[in-house]
Amino acid sequence: MKPFFYKSFLIITTIIVSACDNKKAIPQSVPYSKPYRAGVVLSFDDAYVDEWFEADQALKKYSWKATFCVCRIDSIGAPQLNKLVQMQKNGHEIAGHGYHHFNAVTYAAANGIDNYVKVEIDPMLASMKRLALHVTSFAYPYGERSEELDKALAPKFNIIRGRAFCGDVPEKEGCYFRGTKYMYAFDIDNNHVHFSIPYLLELLDYARKENKILILCGHKPVKELTANYQTKIETLAFICKYIELNNMQFYTLSDLDNLMAKE
Numbered sequence: 415m416k417p418f419f420y421k422s423f424l425i426i427t428t429i430i431v432s433a434c435d436n437k438k439a440i441p442q443s444v445p446y447s448k449p450y451r452a453g454v455v456l457s458f459d460d461a462y463v464d465e466w467f468e469a470d471q472a473l474k475k476y477s478w479k480a481t482f483c484v485c486r487i488d489s490i491g492a493p494q495l496n497k498l499v500q501m502q503k504n505g506h507e508i509a510g511h512g513y514h515h516f517n518a519v520t521y522a523a524a525n526g527i528d529n530y531v532k533v534e535i536d537p538m539l540a541s542m543k544r545l546a547l548h549v550t551s552f553a554y555p556y557g558e559r560s561e562e563l564d565k566a567l568a569p570k571f572n573i574i575r576g577r578a579f580c581g582d583v584p585e586k587e588g589c590y591f592r593g594t595k596y597m598y599a600f601d602i603d604n605n606h607v608h609f610s611i612p613y614l615l616e617l618l619d620y621a622r623k624e625n626k627i628l629i630l631c632g633h634k635p636v637k638e639l640t641a642n643y644q645t646k647i648e649t650l651a652f653i654c655k656y657i658e659l660n661n662m663q664f665y666t667l668s669d670l671d672n673l674m675a676k677e
């Protein structure tokens with residue numbers, strides 16, 4: 415009776431975990447070498463540099479820290495490039511998000527992983543280095559990843575981030591730091607199907623109570639919503655106030671690398 419129950423439990427757990435992330439494996443927990451305070455990673459994808467800069471002006475009173483994952487670096491204008499450098503100087507992280515913003519899984523399936531790296535990763539790293547942007551983290555466009563891609567990108571980045579596609583209960587979400595370089599972010603754009611302030615509050619409460627680091631992502635911060643892929647500044651201020659009130663802390667993606675057990 416007992417072994418049967420145990421087996422069923424294992425099967426059920428596996429089904430829940432895979433259903434929660436588009437059938438992709440969620441990285442398993444490993445022991446940490448360093449203790450840390452509960453907190454939040456706020457990351458932003460694409461190239462909304464002016465809006466990121468404005469959000470920084472509005473939120474710096476909370477001593478927030480964000481990670482800006484930039485795509486199409488060679489199409490960004492000089493004033494915006496200056497803003498990126500300035501934000502990096504102010505303690506935010508600038509990360510990579512693809513040279514063209516190709517879907518990594520689709521591109522690699524059609525052209526091979528070596529070509530993906532040659533076309534999408536290497537030129538991005540070269541351009542960002544030339545601009546004095548110190549890139550050590552990468553966020554997959556559309557959050558689409560595979561184990562083979564993770565393996566190919568592992569030597570190039572300390573942190574590799576996808577997106578969590580769940581929205582059920584906090585303990586089943588893949589969007590908490592687990593002591594590995596692979597992680598998922600929960601999307602706080604207003605149009606995201608699983609996003610709501612009460613659910614965000616549940617995710618934050620879970621991080622606070624269980625001493626975890628919640629990983630979030632958004633795209634374009636705005637005061638008033640006008641389209642999809644926008645995160646309300648109000649939502650960001652809500653997170654900043656929660657962090658302040660509960661004595662938690664902001665982390666960048668690269669901060670997580672410093673928390674990991676190194677061999």
Ligand SMILES: [Zn+2]
Nearest residue numbers: 459460555556
């Ligand atoms: Zn993107």
